[in-house]
Amino acid sequence: MTVKQRSGAPSLSTWLVYATVAFFILVVGGILFSVLLNSFASSWFGGWLPDGYTGEWYVFAAEEFNLWNVLVVTLAVAAIVTAISLAIGIPAGYALARRNFRGKSLALGLLILPLMVPPITYGIPLATMLYEYRLAGTIFGVILANLVPALPFVVLVMTPFIEQIDPNVERAARMMGASTSRMFVRVLLPLAIPGILAAGLLVFVRTIALFELTFLTAGANSQTLVVSLYYAAFSSGIRPAQSIDAMAVIYMVTTLVPLLLALRYVNPVNMVARGR
Amino acid sequence: MAATAKNQDQRPRKPKAKSRWGIDGSLLVLLGPALLLVALLFVWPFLYGIGVSLTPAPGREGIFSSYTAFFGDARERASIWNTLRLAVPATLINLLLAVPLAYRMRNPLKGQRLITVLFVVPMTLGVVLIARGMLTFLGPGGWFNKTLMTLGVIGEPLQLLNNYTGVLISLIIAEFPVMFLLLLGYASGIDPNLERAGRMLGAGAWQRFTRIMLPLMMPGIAIAAALGFMVTFAVFPSAVLVGEPAGSTRVIALAAWQAAYERFDYSMGSAIAIVMAVIELLVVAVILFARSRLYTGPASGGKG
Numbered sequence: 001m002t003v004k005q006r007s008g009a010p011s012l013s014t015w016l017v018y019a020t021v022a023f024f025i026l027v028v029g030g031i032l033f034s035v036l037l038n039s040f041a042s043s044w045f046g047g048w049l050p051d052g053y054t055g056e057w058y059v060f061a062a063e064e065f066n067l068w069n070v071l072v073v074t075l076a077v078a079a080i081v082t083a084i085s086l087a088i089g090i091p092a093g094y095a096l097a098r099r100n101f102r103g104k105s106l107a108l109g110l111l112i113l114p115l116m117v118p119p120i121t122y123g124i125p126l127a128t129m130l131y132e133y134r135l136a137g138t139i140f141g142v143i144l145a146n147l148v149p150a151l152p153f154v155v156l157v158m159t160p161f162i163e164q165i166d167p168n169v170e171r172a173a174r175m176m177g178a179s180t181s182r183m184f185v186r187v188l189l190p191l192a193i194p195g196i197l198a199a200g201l202l203v204f205v206r207t208i209a210l211f212e213l214t215f216l217t218a219g220a221n222s223q224t225l226v227v228s229l230y231y232a233a234f235s236s237g238i239r240p241a242q243s244i245d246a247m248a249v250i251y252m253v254t255t256l257v258p259l260l261l262a263l264r265y266v267n268p269v270n271m272v273a274r275g276r
Numbered sequence: 277m278a279a280t281a282k283n284q285d286q287r288p289r290k291p292k293a294k295s296r297w298g299i300d301g302s303l304l305v306l307l308g309p310a311l312l313l314v315a316l317l318f319v320w321p322f323l324y325g326i327g328v329s330l331t332p333a334p335g336r337e338g339i340f341s342s343y344t345a346f347f348g349d350a351r352e353r354a355s356i357w358n359t360l361r362l363a364v365p366a367t368l369i370n371l372l373l374a375v376p377l378a379y380r381m382r383n384p385l386k387g388q389r390l391i392t393v394l395f396v397v398p399m400t401l402g403v404v405l406i407a408r409g410m411l412t413f414l415g416p417g418g419w420f421n422k423t424l425m426t427l428g429v430i431g432e433p434l435q436l437l438n439n440y441t442g443v444l445i446s447l448i449i450a451e452f453p454v455m456f457l458l459l460l461g462y463a464s465g466i467d468p469n470l471e472r473a474g475r476m477l478g479a480g481a482w483q484r485f486t487r488i489m490l491p492l493m494m495p496g497i498a499i500a501a502a503l504g505f506m507v508t509f510a511v512f513p514s515a516v517l518v519g520e521p522a523g524s525t526r527v528i529a530l531a532a533w534q535a536a537y538e539r540f541d542y543s544m545g546s547a548i549a550i551v552m553a554v555i556e557l558l559v560v561a562v563i564l565f566a567r568s569r570l571y572t573g574p575a576s577g578g579k580g
Contacts, residue, residue, distance in 0.1 A: 017377055017381060017385070020373065021391055024395075028394075030413045031413045031414075034409060034413045034419055035412060035413075038412050048419070089310060091309070092309070095303055095307040101303060102299070107307060110314055114314060114318045116506070116557075116560070117553050117556065117557065118506055118509065118529075118552075118553075118556065120510050120529045120532065121510065121550075122318060122553070124545050124546060124548075124549040125321045125324055125328065125546050126317065126325075128321075128536065128546060129324045129325075148318050155310060205400055209401065209402040211512075216537075230513055233407065233408045233411070233517050234516060236411070241411075244408065248408050248409070252401060255401055255402075256400070267392075269457050269464075271457065
């Protein structure tokens with residue numbers, strides 16, 4: 001038996017939903033598209049469209065903002081943060097999914113806490129401490145700071161994912177004589193690949209897009225794209241707006257490519273249900 | 277009992293030594309590095325920050341001097357109000373938009389997946405890029421004002437940048453998708469049979485929303501409100517880029533940053549950061565306490 005949800009014609013509230021969504025997407029789309037268009041504009045004074053088109057702002061931005069270096073730093077920081085947080089976070093997620101022990105809720109609470117306070121609140125004391133140990137201003141310091149929210153995020157994504165894997169598979173592997181490490185590498189990891197890919201890509205994107213911690217800990221040679229973009233936008237009178245927007249477009253591409261890859265493995269709804 | 281106690285002879289079936297607490301060597305190997313990292317890079321800096329904030333900077337005396345200096349200065353104190361003035365309305369507006377939308381989309385509509393993907397994009401790009409794009413799109417000569425003027429809705433361009441409105445808009449664009457997707461997860465997890473039962477018993481659409489779905493969504497709404505407040509209370513880049521950072525949008529995060537990095541007063545910077553964390557955690561605690569008094573039993577039925 002099927003229960004008919006509602007009569008044929010879409011109701012007023014359905015139209016309201018579509019209208020709200022459409023307005024939001026028009027504004028966001030307008031924002032993104034005007035950035036894209038402006039980055040290719042030779043000049044744009046007051047008209048609906050630019051007065052002419054050119055690709056030279058990308059060349060200009062590459063030199064002016066030291067873009068090549070910034071891009072390498074961004075990708076290196078994001079990749080290293082992703083690798084470390086996966087390497088530490090997957091075993092931790094496994095422990096929280098499979099084991100019961102005293103103090104488990106305390107351990108879980110400690111791991112969630114960094115996601116419960118805004119980065120800037122712990123970022124200022126953290127950066128002060130890193131300056132004390134002469135780590136701030138280096139790539140190493142930027143990586144350490146970015147690990148703070150990345151690791152808990154991986155743990156929170158991996159724990160429910162591992163819970164879904166049938167524990168009997170592990171028991172079978174053990175019965176056939178596999179050691180813990182062998183069982184982990186040969187049985188559990190292959191089964192967890194979709195979850196690992198999702199967690200890895202999302203952490204990668206989040207690290208590229210995380211502004212505050214890099215802003216507080218980076219020096220001139222350890223800035224990531226989003227921090228360079230902030231500084232360029234902050235002093236926007238100095239350079240042509242089109243060159244700043246060219247950098248914004250490059251930032252958009254570096255963020256959206258891994259995001260679109262991640263969306264093959266995760267439902268958008270699950271991206272916020274945990275971790276944020 | 278010590279964690280390393282060997283009880284193998286007493287419990288021969290267990291292959292490895294386990295203490296009464298269920299903690300053994302392999303657990304420490306699995307969980308230890310993660311806990312150590314959070315302790316070293318989060319807990320320790322926080323404690324260190326408290327220590328720094330209680331160490332008076334040159335020219336001040338007394339262990340609470342950085343705190344009294346912050347609360348004693350009207351301009352610094354105003355940053356709390358400037359932040360709340362943005363964070364509370366932004367959170368409420370986002371809730372007012374996201375709750376009906378999530379409710380309406382609880383049963384998949386046409387194009388549901390596409391819509392959710394489109395919402396994820398601005399959320400991922402972050403507030404720095406949105407603020408940058410707003411400078412072009414919402415400026416006096418931008419497409420937004422041009423469209424409204426062409427349509428005859430307004431006579432002259434709206435001032436949407438470099439003021440309170442600009443920051444509020446940036447917060448709505450960046451946080452609305454997060455809250456909407458969070459609430460959508462909650463709303464679509466509620467068993468549709470509960471609503472059908474209400475319908476069979478004669479409840480109208482409005483009654484079903486206010487008497488069945490809204491109470492069941494309340495725990496999710498509380499979580500969304502707490503997360504939304506947390507992020508908007510820490511607003512920083514857009515308060516500078518599209519706000520009025522010297523005046524009405526001098527938010528508390530900016531005050532903390534200026535103390536630490538412009539005046540190199542790390543004591544004051546840490547003190548403001550801790551005041552900020554305390555206010556934020558207090559508000560979140562109040563929301564979560566209110567949530568704990570709500571019904572949080574099963575509502576998901578078989579739909580999961």
